[in-house]
Amino acid sequence: MVKIKLNDDLYRYDVYQMFNLFYSFTEIEFTEDIYDFLVIIDNEKIVIKDADGSLEDYFNESINYKEQIKKTIFIYLSEKTKIELPWGTLVGIRPSKIALSLMDSGYSESEIIEYYKKHYFTREDKIKLCIEIAKAEKNIVNTSSEKISIYIGMPFCPSRCLYCSFTSSIGRDEKLVNMYIKALLHEIESIGQYINDKALCIDTIYFGGGTPTAVSDNQFEDVMSHIYKYFADNKNVSEFTVECGRPDSLNENKFLIMKKYGVTRISINPQTMNDESLKKVGRNHTSSDIIEKYNMARDLGFNNINMDLIAALPGEDVNMIEHTCNEIQKLSPDSITVHGLCVKRGSALYENILNNNNNERLPQSEINKMYERTVELSKNLKMKPYYMYRQKNMIGNMENVGYSLTGKEGIYNIQMIEEKQTIISVGANAVTKVVFLDENRIERFANVKDVKEYVNRIDEMINKKIELLNTLY
Numbered sequence: 001m002v003k004i005k006l007n008d009d010l011y012r013y014d015v016y017q018m019f020n021l022f023y024s025f026t027e028i029e030f031t032e033d034i035y036d037f038l039v040i041i042d043n044e045k046i047v048i049k050d051a052d053g054s055l056e057d058y059f060n061e062s063i064n065y066k067e068q069i070k071k072t073i074f075i076y077l078s079e080k081t082k083i084e085l086p087w088g089t090l091v092g093i094r095p096s097k098i099a100l101s102l103m104d105s106g107y108s109e110s111e112i113i114e115y116y117k118k119h120y121f122t123r124e125d126k127i128k129l130c131i132e133i134a135k136a137e138k139n140i141v142n143t144s145s146e147k148i149s150i151y152i153g154m155p156f157c158p159s160r161c162l163y164c165s166f167t168s169s170i171g172r173d174e175k176l177v178n179m180y181i182k183a184l185l186h187e188i189e190s191i192g193q194y195i196n197d198k199a200l201c202i203d204t205i206y207f208g209g210g211t212p213t214a215v216s217d218n219q220f221e222d223v224m225s226h227i228y229k230y231f232a233d234n235k236n237v238s239e240f241t242v243e244c245g246r247p248d249s250l251n252e253n254k255f256l257i258m259k260k261y262g263v264t265r266i267s268i269n270p271q272t273m274n275d276e277s278l279k280k281v282g283r284n285h286t287s288s289d290i291i292e293k294y295n296m297a298r299d300l301g302f303n304n305i306n307m308d309l310i311a312a313l314p315g316e317d318v319n320m321i322e323h324t325c326n327e328i329q330k331l332s333p334d335s336i337t338v339h340g341l342c343v344k345r346g347s348a349l350y351e352n353i354l355n356n357n358n359n360e361r362l363p364q365s366e367i368n369k370m371y372e373r374t375v376e377l378s379k380n381l382k383m384k385p386y387y388m389y390r391q392k393n394m395i396g397n398m399e400n401v402g403y404s405l406t407g408k409e410g411i412y413n414i415q416m417i418e419e420k421q422t423i424i425s426v427g428a429n430a431v432t433k434v435v436f437l438d439e440n441r442i443e444r445f446a447n448v449k450d451v452k453e454y455v456n457r458i459d460e461m462i463n464k465k466i467e468l469l470n471t472l473y
């Protein structure tokens with residue numbers, strides 16, 4: 001545990017964020033009694049002290065007050081812990097948004113680099129990644145309020161992965177699945193009618209989860225036919241993605257259903273091509289199942305396939321990611337998304353780490369090598385980075401990056417991360433974001449997470465969502 005004594009609660013969250021970067025997976029407590037660190041903030045300066053020393057920094061007008069507080073704590077803790085954090089003080093989940101907005105304001109590349117360094121201490125390679133992504137996104141990011149995207153959520157999976165905090169029903173409770181699908185179809189129909197009445201233009205559709213294909217073929221077809229009728233039949237749809245996810249949920253019939261209802265892009269997600277690791281993280285399939293289902297999809301004519309990977313999975317080392325990258329390169333997908341391992345509260349992995357059962361934490365240098373190998377994979381596959389986001393509690397404090405061949409970018413991913421397009425979401429735990437472009441404002445409405453609650457309160461959620469949408473449309 002790390003105990004901090006802070007004189008001004010107004011800055012508690014900013015101070016916490018910086019300590020959490022260096023002492024992630026350690027409990028951080030603010031106290032009035034015995035402390036490890038003392039942080040004093042007054043009108044002129046910030047002081048941080050502990051048993052080993054102190055640092056004092058005076059506020060200056062060229063930098064915002066909170067930024068200065070973060071920077072001072074960051075400098076002190078970097079020196080003390082000798083941990084190098086490439087993103088600097090940046091804790092937001094959308095670091096490329098800053099580059100895109102600076103680019104729109106006319107900043108040159110070198111000015112953008114200076115800006116990140118001055119305000120956040122971000123390392124140059126990460127800044128360049130942000131700039132590259134901002135360039136890729138620039139012409140794709142939405143500019144019209146009438147253009148929207150649709151998200152549909154299926155909260156079931158064949159089994160639960162070690163690192164997943166997904167709390168809805170897992171497995172096959174047929175009664176619950178049927179009840180859920182009935183409610184989902186009702187929501188799709190109501191929202192579809194609303195979109196039609198308002199003559200909104202659907203840009204992209206994303207069917208995710210959980211695993212949309214975890215249900216039976218008939219159940220899957222029921223949902224897909226509804227999505228097609230109420231959303232995908234809209235002539236302007238430029239992309240319809242189904243996140244198939246797990247190969248153990250796929251068969252030829254499901255692929256044919258996707259073809260029948262106009263799916264343009266799918267994601268088959270190995271995470272790793274090492275069988276030992278697949279077993280360890282709770283996946284009931286092997287790497288050869290991934291290859292078989294991938295080839296099946298190709299044979300059936302899918303020409304835009306994404307594959308998700310996770311760097312630094314428990315028990316994996318550089319040699320293992322080397323094997324994964326070699327196998328993925330042979331398959332040659334159209335895009336890959338490389339995730340850092342995120343330790344989410346509520347996951348079995350989080351519990352393991354908290355209970356100190358996980359003795360396999362990797363040194364940062366090893367994590368960096370794993371990331372570098374995935375960058376090399378993207379280059380070998382002739383892909384470029386096109387979107388990125390970060391999450392809290394990522395091992396090694398890294399980022400998730402999507403790479404793709406030119407023209408095969410996941411457009412929905414870009415719209416979702418850049419938050420310039422309204423996304424209407426249906427299903428349990430699905431979050432609708434209404435974007436007021438003129439006011440640079442976003443309003444959110446989240447459907448309840450619990451599947452039974454979702455079923456019982458479906459009309460209430462539809463009505464509240466429409467109420468929110470009516471404030472814009």
Ligand code: SF4
Nearest residue numbers: 157160161164166210
């Ligand atoms: S496939 Fe995805 S949603 Fe399903 S249990 Fe694994 S991590 Fe969670």
